[in-house]
Amino acid sequence: MATHFEIDDDFIAEQNKAAGAWVEEDYAHLGKQLSRRGRDIEELTAKAQAFRVAVPSWGVGTGGTRFARFPGVGEPRGIFEKLEDCATINKLVRSTPGVSLHIPWDKPEDPEALVEFARSRGLHFDAMNSNTFQDQVNQPHSYKYGSLTNPDAAVRRQAVEHNVECIELGRKLGSKAHTVWVGDGGNFAGQQHFRRALELYLDSMRDIYKALPSDWRLFIEHKFYEPAFYSTVINDWGVSYHCARELGPQAFCLVDLGHHAPNVNIEMIVARLIQFGKLAGFHFNDSKYGDDDLDAGSIKPFQLFLIFNELVDAELSKVENFDPAYMLDQSHNVTDPVESLMSSAVELSRAYVQAHLVDRDALTEAQERCDPLMALAALKQAFTTDVAPILARAREREGGAIDPVAAYRASGYRQRKAEERPAQKGAAASGIV
Ligand code: PSV
Ligand code: MN
Secondary structure, eight states: OOOOOOOOHHHHHHHHHHHTHHHHHHHHHHHHHHHHTTOOHHHHHHHHHHOOOBEEGGGSSOOOOSSOOOOOTTOOOSHHHHHHHHHHHHHHHSSOOEEEEEETTTOOSOHHHHHHHHHTTTOEEEEEEEOOSSOOTTOSSOOTTOSTTOSSHHHHHHHHHHHHHHHHHHHHHTOOEEEEOOOOEESSTTSSOHHHHHHHHHHHHHHHHHTSOTTOEEEEEOOSSSSOSSEETTOSHHHHHHHHHHHOTTEEEEEETTSSOTTOOHHHHHHHHHHTTOEEEEEEOBOSSSSOOBOTTSSOHHHHHHHHHHHHHHHHTTOTTOOOEEEEOOOOSSSOHHHHHHHHHHHHHHHHHHHHHSOHHHHHHHHHTTOHHHHHHHHHHHHTSOOHHHHHHHHHHTTOOSSHHHHHHHHTHHHHHHHHSOOOTTOOSSOOO
């Protein structure tokens, strides 16, 4: 492969020199402020340095809606170029070495070459994702009326086999989890027999579960509507939880933040799944109306903080087998996807560090004393603390950029990629991702 432009470490160090003065000053000031609260800034910085979130391969291309897609310049044209962009994101933020693949979109001809390409760029493969919500060219059976729940056994078999193939490929790539999201459901009352469809789903999932290596986890992703607009088979966390229990100890419930009805208390769902030992992890994004797939923390940052408050609470109280998988799942329709993914990764680190700032003794005391005002005050004190100096220092210590977006823009990466990757004729004009 011809040499492609990459941002090198010296460039990042130079950019940091120019950006660094404020970090020194603000970090020292925040350190003093936190020590008055009995908190050690170094401990929090270490937490930020250790935080990880995976990026979705499909997030580095420009997204779209079902109305249109407006492609950006220099879009990746295949999985190797997608990995180049993922490596760039990680280079600048240093918290995203995991990449989640979607099959068949990312199906490699030579899995070993892909592993080597990723490894040499400091990346590894996170959860695998199957796709039985679209038909592929030359596919014998259509998913128009469902996949794992299709009334036709031959269609179900094809969908199961595809999932098994994803697991087999994931083994070669070093993945340890498989995520199943199905669009199965109905657009009309009466179209689907609710109980029968769920039975078929469980039967199909049992076959997929059997193919799981013993050290793998199976993630069930629920979503309340879309593409089906009347009913969806795996519509909420309750159904997901039932299925995870039916399937066995390796099955868990994955929470995509955009997959709930507006105003649903997602942080409470998270707490329930933690309590029941079935939280798989997350597809982080933000939304106002539905599965908007907007950037994490861009619409409801307090909700994101409250979710992390539950996660950090579980971490600190050492809940048994608590090991959630963090991933972004966003669609970037009007921004440069690399910039959006970097900013979102930073937003997650922010929520994580802020959640670590909660004075848990004060919170518990307020809860026990039935003092709601002070309980909220404990949360708000953490949420309103500007932890930007901690995040910048953490990135810098890991070799990343103090200001990732500024460094990215200064590097001219996108312009270079526009030259290296001329637009493809016939690139999808519309489509969700
Ligand atoms: C479905 O809306 C979803 O959230 C699932 O995770 C899919 O795999 C992904 O988006 C891409 O379409
Ligand atoms: Mn998702």
